[in-house]
Amino acid sequence: MEIQNYKNHRKFYPPHHFIYSPLLILLEFFGVYKIFTDKPNQVIWILFSVIIFLIIYLSVMIRQHYALELQNRLIRLEFKQRYFEIFNQRSDEIEEKLRFDQIAALRFAYDDEFKKLLYRALNENISGDQIKRNIKNWRADNYRV
Structure with a gap:
């Protein structure tokens, strides 16, 4: 495993970041393009684009929200544990600062x-x-x- 540092510490989930999201973005651009080029079906393409946008929005928000909130709680808990192990004191006052x-x-x-x-x-x-x-x-x- 590669040694982690500042330059490589971010993490990507390939199916989401490199397949699902780009595909949805392409569909959104295609829908917006069709709104301006397919006048007889413009209302359908507007609806299509709105639905794709909502799917993009929901996929990003749901995927990130739960994972990040849980991760943030764990990071705070880890800080409390490390602080206690190092200083043999509770970290409540320090954490608030x-x-x-x-x-x-x-x-x-x-x-x-x-x-x-x-x-x-x-x-x-x-x-x-x-x-x-x-x-x-x-x-x-x-x-x-």
């Missing part, structure tokens, strides 16, 4: 960098992207949705 992008970015850091980057996130308010860019020894997260 951090934005989710900061918490999510910290999961890529090993414990020694985690401490330093957590300190910077709390005191310098660096963004999640800045945290990721400052990680020297990337801790892979290969189980994301």
Whole structure:
């Protein structure tokens, strides 16, 4: 398995990202094209385009919403566990001071960098992207949705 880092940490689901979604987008463009070129059946093509658009919208929203909400909860739980293991304290007050992008970015850091980057996130308010860019020894997260 390839070593994970900032440049390759995003994950794609090929059937959805490279087949289903592009096919729906092509159908949507085709429907819009037919609206302007097939005047006798314009109403049918408008309906076709609206239905395809709704399918695109629903497929994106449903697929992402449930997975991301669950993933976000797990990331917060992981942060709480790591914080407790490292500092032997509850993380409630610390977690309230951090934005989710900061918490999510910290999961890529090993414990020694985690401490330093957590300190910077709390005191310098660096963004999640800045945290990721400052990680020297990337801790892979290969189980994301």
